[in-house]
Amino acid sequence: MTLLHAVTAAIVIACALHMILSRNLVRILLGLALLATGTNLLLFVAGGKGGRQPPLIREGAKVLGPSADPTVQALVLTAIVIGFALTVVLATIVLRGWRATRSLDARDLDLVEQSDDAHAIELAP
């Protein structure tokens, strides 16, 4: 089962990296979202198997009994939230890029040379 999970995570991450290498901004965005998913799966596999005791036990008892490690779940939960937030931020950047250039090709964003005139100098009052 661990092997299956590990191979799945590897495939997901490989697909994600392939998509990130594309020039299409939306494909990069989706690739990064997929990368976050693959990472979460990998985190889950890395420590998610039962067997390791969590650091908390009932008062008086010596062990808690069989249970999954709660730390990993907390990690994955945090990573999901962070991954989602970053995906949203990147999506707004891509949208901004689309509005500015009417193109989703990363090369078009690169074309804008930063001439002096393009850079706004803002004088303080």
Place this chain on the structure above:
Amino acid sequence: MNDALLLLAPVGLPLGGAALAMLLRGRPAIVERFAGLIVALTALAAFALLSRALDPRPLAVAVFGGWPQGIGVGFAARLPGAVLVAVVALIAVAASIFARADIGPRRRRAGYDALMLALVGSVNGALLTTDLFNLYVWFELALVAALGLILIDRRRHQVGGATRYAVFGMVGATAILVGIGLLYGATGTLDLASLAAILKTRPASVATAVAAALLLSGFALKSGLAPFHVWLPASYAAAPLTVAAVFAALMTKMGFFALMLVVAGVFGRGAAQLSPVIAILAAATMLLCALATLAQTDMRRLIGYHVVAQVGYMAAGLAVGSAMGLAAAIFYMVHSMIVQANLFLGIGAIRRATGSWDLKRTGGMVRSDPVFVFLLAIPMLSLAGIPPLSGFWAKLFVLRASVAADMGWLALVSLIAAMLTIVSVASLWAEACWKARPADRPARGVPGAMKAGMAVLSAATLGIGLFPQPLWVIAQASARTLVGMGL
């Protein structure tokens, strides 16, 4: 003051201030003063924290949520982190003085102050945390704040810079996260000291080796070591000038701090096999980026490549691996944060005075503003490593450490890179300051606020240069803390 409050202040003050500044941003004059006040309070807290970290009482630790130490997430005033928090505060103060002339009401309405405070808070969080996963969270928070700051004018070239920064940053953070996950799977803890204690006694396994490689590449990307440096000069050039100065000082050094913490602190001797790899990365960074500076005419990219090249020297100290090498890297880090921020502020002032980022169209600063040129000469000479400024000592310590550890080739490479740096700084000096001003360019003065911001940092550089002993003692103590972590 209570240790827990003292530890929380450098993080909590800016983050709380960021939330309030976001609410106040409709009124630029008020939010500017408010953010200045928060930065000043943060600086006070940071220096109080540094003095607490330096006194011989036991380590100040605050673990949140009432967990015992080693299980809960907490902050600790460990040495390299505590001294860097103080430097971060110093740079935030200088940047907020400089921003009075550089950041106008439009950018403040767009949320400049809130984002800047959030950035300072999250960098401080990364410097103080005791938990590896928490370190990753602070990195992501800093990334979001940094993206907002790059995009603040919503211009086209900023979208390009922000996209590059976001994609590289997220891929790097993913490598770090996977490394953390594997490390947790292998050891069952995320607390830095417990991790160090486990890893230093246990032989390396496949999982820890892969985790080390992933963490190395993730943090190397964050700190801009070659070959992961390509995104950095372009992204920094897109950001507003004050922001670029703060990035140059904070972001790469935050990455390098984490690299040092993981390689020297957590893995310790277990990372000995990584040392040659780091040495090669360091040599490549120093040489390639020093060469790249010679080809630049845009001042922002020129200094951007210098920022990366300087990380190479620190990595050289880390690669040496001895306590002396680590101390040299920490000394270099403090020197470089102050100097890089100051140089960025300086070219911003040159841009204000001459109206151009392009070295071909600048000039005449020596004649038009001698005070400014004096303030700029200090970080420039320090970058070039001219005695008695801080850069000389920093380079000397790195050289001495690498020669003492029989890595003469690394010392040789850093000497060659230092020569190239001198050439590049000389050309910047000649083109921007010495050369006569092109006849068709109008001359404007440098605003007093810009000079005042630079003066803070120049005074710090001069102080370290003339009295390097206290900082060197702190750097040595920091190196001992790192090496002794978990023992």
